[in-house]
Amino acid sequence: MDPLVVYEYLSSLSEHHRQILLPVQQILRKKGMLAAKKRILRSLPELGSDASFDFLHAVAISGDDGKNLVNDIYPNFHQVYQLLLNDRQENYRRGVVYYVAPHTPLAKVIESCGQSDPNPFKVDLNFECLPPPEAEKFMDDIIDALYDEDVISLRCYQEELAEPAYDGYNTIVCAPTGSGKTIVAASVIRQHLIQGKLANKPNKVCFLVTNTTFLSQQAELLQGFLRGRWKIVALSGTSGADVPLVQTFYSNDVIVITPQMIVNLLNGKSMTDELMPFSLTMFSLIVFDEAHHADEKHPY
Structure with a gap:
């Protein structure tokens, strides 16, 4: 080179x-x-x-x-x-902050303002990290904000449907059409992602949609419910044809995808060369939309 x-x-x-x-x-x-x-x-x-x-x-x-x-x-x-x-x-447009550690002499801070050399207190958050104690405090503030803001408001019966999933149990939500099953799923997803932040774990969600017609629609609904706090991507056989799927999974928090694409990956059939191995264990939560299709030879 x-x-x-x-x-x-x-x-x-x-x-x-x-x-x-x-x-x-x-x-x-x-x-x-x-x-x-x-x-x-x-x-x-x-x-x-x-x-x-x-x-x-x-x-x-x-x-x-x-x-x-x-x-x-x-x-x-x-x-x-x-x-x-x-x-x-x-x-990654996270910007630049100026961090001054406790007990730093004020004279040193004032002196740095007139320096032509790079400021010793400047931290580019795109590529650098704050000192661990401050970084942890920042993360605590972010998590507090996630809990306090943009809470998904559920009706009493929806809360009851979501409760077992909140507690980490495998759950089947059975309710009439129009009763808000997607918003229940969104609330469970939000809770799961926030719990991952609290535990410093990279929780990742796979949201399976049986019909490509509704793929983008469900992704947009989730974007609306989650208020853009999390990275969501919709992948179908067409949209995912030219991108490495596994790498895309790693780059997003919620993957809205058809079950057949997951089956293809499990069988080693992918339309792109994958740099990373695929396993269902990379997802910490899997949501099956239209779960009643899980019979006979359906990809579910």
């Missing part, structure tokens, strides 16, 4: 990247390419959770050898990385 091309691409991602990789150019001039490559590799753990994907993309654009190497490792890496970039564009 050409370390200069890799350095330039990674440095262009953020000011945080640029500062971490600043020594690479000097190392390249004084010690040569091998030393520069080593420095880039040693810097990756400081460049965020997606650094390995950014690095592979930089290698792929550094020349034909790099492109061939990445293609050999991950045949559909370009598709996966494009998904990551789309996800980053939609959800």
